[in-house]
Amino acid sequence: MKRIFLSLILFLSIFIVDLKASDSGHNTKLKKMRADVHAPYSIMLDHYHKEKEIMLSYRFMTMKMDGYLSGTSKATYTDARTKQGGGNYMVVPQDMDMHMHMFGGMYALSDDITFAVMSSYLENEMKMKRHANGAIKTMKSSGIGDTKINALKRLYQSGDVKIHATLGLSLPTGSISEEDTMFSGSKGTLGYGMQLGSGTYDLLSSATYFNTNSEYSFGMQISGVKRIGENSKDYALGDIIQTNIWGAIPFNDNQTSISVGSEFKFQEKIDGSHKDISSIMSFAQDKEASGFKRIDLSFGINHVFQNLRNLRFAIEFIKPVYNDVNHVQLETDHEIILGIQYNL
Numbered sequence: 133m134k135r136i137f138l139s140l141i142l143f144l145s146i147f148i149v150d151l152k153a154s155d156s157g158h159n160t161k162l163k164k165m166r167a168d169v170h171a172p173y174s175i176m177l178d179h180y181h182k183e184k185e186i187m188l189s190y191r192f193m194t195m196k197m198d199g200y201l202s203g204t205s206k207a208t209y210t211d212a213r214t215k216q217g218g219g220n221y222m223v224v225p226q227d228m229d230m231h232m233h234m235f236g237g238m239y240a241l242s243d244d245i246t247f248a249v250m251s252s253y254l255e256n257e258m259k260m261k262r263h264a265n266g267a268i269k270t271m272k273s274s275g276i277g278d279t280k281i282n283a284l285k286r287l288y289q290s291g292d293v294k295i296h297a298t299l300g301l302s303l304p305t306g307s308i309s310e311e312d313t314m315f316s317g318s319k320g321t322l323g324y325g326m327q328l329g330s331g332t333y334d335l336l337s338s339a340t341y342f343n344t345n346s347e348y349s350f351g352m353q354i355s356g357v358k359r360i361g362e363n364s365k366d367y368a369l370g371d372i373i374q375t376n377i378w379g380a381i382p383f384n385d386n387q388t389s390i391s392v393g394s395e396f397k398f399q400e401k402i403d404g405s406h407k408d409i410s411s412i413m414s415f416a417q418d419k420e421a422s423g424f425k426r427i428d429l430s431f432g433i434n435h436v437f438q439n440l441r442n443l444r445f446a447i448e449f450i451k452p453v454y455n456d457v458n459h460v461q462l463e464t465d466h467e468i469i470l471g472i473q474y475n476l
């Protein structure tokens with residue numbers, strides 16, 4: 133949490149410095165970009181580039197999970213201990229923190245085709261309780277995640293409207309054999325949510341509609357993830373289908389914009405099960421407790437430093453408003469995303 137506050141302070145102080153800089157009438161030859169020509173920061177592959185443009189980006193995402201859900205309702209500790217077919221788990225997850233650092237690069241081959249590569253570094257922590265004696269243990273995993281390569285194709289661009297589609301592949305560079313010391317004192321395989329990658333090659337696709345008029349902007353995106361086959365541990369994460377809608381209003385000479393958005397995400401249950409999880413100690417290791425439908429609401433700020441080659445800062449706060457989970461799962465409390473984008 134400390135890190136988020138530090139980033140926020142940095143974000144706000146640069147913002148103030150920039151306001152002063154723009155007051156002084158400093159100018160550059162680069163075409164000034166509007167803050168809301170990019171979508172809220174949680175939305176990936178929202179824009180393409182002009183020929184030969186290169187853009188680098190960094191995102192920091194943090195997600196906090198706390199409390200339990202079963203189906204569409206809140207669940208109790210007792211629910212979180214109960215196996216789907218009856219009987220009890222020995223261990224009960226308490227809460228989970230996920231941090232993700234994402235590094236991206238975009239390059240436009242032409243005005244019609246842009247390539248994007250993205251890699252990530254993850255840090256996960258899950259606090260667990262052994263029911264029998266009340267002992268608490270925090271299990272951890274960290275390392276690089278999967279690598280995503282995408283091609284963006286401009287389909288239509290006229291007046292206020294831009295439409296593009298993407299096709300990509302996720303390479304299984306993230307580990308699926310993450311272990312930590314269990315309550316028994318010996319090493320054991322962590323649950324599915326603590327693994328760093330999918331282990332499978334995943335087909336990625338999306339389509340985006342973006343409308344920018346003089347007063348405001350809005351857009352929508354539909355995207356999907358299709359797992360190809362099974363991974364080396366004999367399972368595949370559930371396929372994903374997702375839709376996002378958003379609207380944004382620019383102000384401060386178009387240098388800043390605020391946005392609201394909503395996401396619907398449907399992820400299927402895990403197929404197969406991790407071959408190294410021999411006895412399921414908690415719902416975190418149980419494939420039955422995977423897959424969900426969720427609707428989020430988000431609020432975001434974009435800011436572009438027009439006299440610093442359109443260096444862009446963004447922050448977004450995301451809160452689930454509807455959940456429907458399989459079996460019992462930890463509840464996502466909120467997500468925060470901070471990031472920067474820079475045009476070389």
Ligand SMILES: [Cu+2]
Binds near residue numbers: 180187238
């Ligand atoms: Cu870009």
